[in-house]
Amino acid sequence: MEIEWLLAYLALGGFVGFFAGLLGVGGGGIMVPMLTTLFAAxxxxxxxxxxxxxxxxxxxxxxxxxxxxxxxxxHGAVRWDIVKGIAPGVLAGTFAGTFVASRVPTAPLAVFFACFMAYVSVQMILNVKPKPSRALPGPLGLAGVGGGIGLISALVAIGGGSLSVPFMTWCNVKMQNAIGTSAAIGLPIALAGALGYLINGWGAGNLPPGSVGYVYLPALVLLSVLSGVTAPIGARLAHRLPVATLKKIFAAVLVLLSLKMLHTVLG
Known part of the structure; x- marks a missing residue:
């Protein structure tokens, strides 16, 4: 791999890891459009x-x-009772979602991704916070919500934070706990999603060398190197910085990257 690609993947991993820790998101909103552009290049x-x-x-x-x-x-911010209840639905929904995404052509999938990121960005820019009005549902309700979160997360490769955080705050979970719990929910989403895309891409022709299914290993390794370092930094700062302001900046970045992705795929 040429040095410019190596540096690009390392930088992307560091940036994504920081915001994953800061906002409780998986970072797919940044990674997918950037990876699409890098892969096209x-x-x-x-x-x-x-x-x-x-x-x-x-x-x-x-x-x-x-x-x-x-x-x-x-920081004691993870509500493990919520994670336990929502994880089965998240695993099933995410895994099923990869089979849906793998059968959708590139252009419509890119348009869906961009539209969803636009929705997420508007929420962040307006700092939309659902009015706390109820308690968490029971085990079946949590599993059902998890299935929906997992399905959409698989289609757009997010850790679920843009869906799970608003849901939890609506159910009177404190924002700090919602962000921390969202980070925990992101793990089963990522595991089921990665496995699903690996299976669905297995045997696909014309993939670049180093690919295992729909996972490009050189990029994966380089992304992981710095993201594991910067994610804890972002998580520590989440308890100190004005997160609402940072969300607006992050949202603007998501919009620009999504537009760039559409230009790469459709242009």
Whole structure:
């Protein structure tokens, strides 16, 4: 791999890891459009661009989720009772979602990703906070919510934070706990998603050397190197910095990257 690609993947991993820890997100909103652009520059066939970006992103989120989870757990911010209840649905929904995504052509998948990121960005910019109005549902309700979160997360390769954090705050979970718990929920999402994209891409033709299914191993390794270092830094700063302001900056970045992704795929 040429030095410029190595540096690009390392820098992307560091940036994603920081925001994963800071905001309780998996980082797919950044990784997918950036990986799509980098893969296109490396002459990956157009029909595999978004699928390979989604699969590689999901695999990379495993490391960022682990680092972010450990950091939030040290701060006592993870509600493990919620994680236990929502995890079965998350695993099933995410795994099933990879089969859906793998059968959708690149262009529609890119458009869906961009539209969802636009929705997430508007929420962040407006600092939308659902009014706390109820308690958490029972085990079946949590599993059902987890299935929905997992399904959408697989289609856009996110750790679920943009869905699970608003849901938990709506159910009167404190914001700090919602962010920490979201980081923990991101781990089963990433594991099920990575496995699903690996299986669905197995045997696909015309993938670049170093790919295992829809996971590009060289990018995965380099992304994981720095994300594991910067995620705990972001998690520590989440308890000190004005997160609402940082969310607006992050949202603007998501919009620009999504537009760039659409230009790469459709242009």
């Amino acid at each position: 490396q002459s990956v066939p157009r029909e595999h661009l978004v699928h390979l970006a989604l699969g590689t992103s999901m695999a990379a989120i495993v490391m960022t989720s682990l680092s972010s989870l450990r950091a939030h757990h040290k």
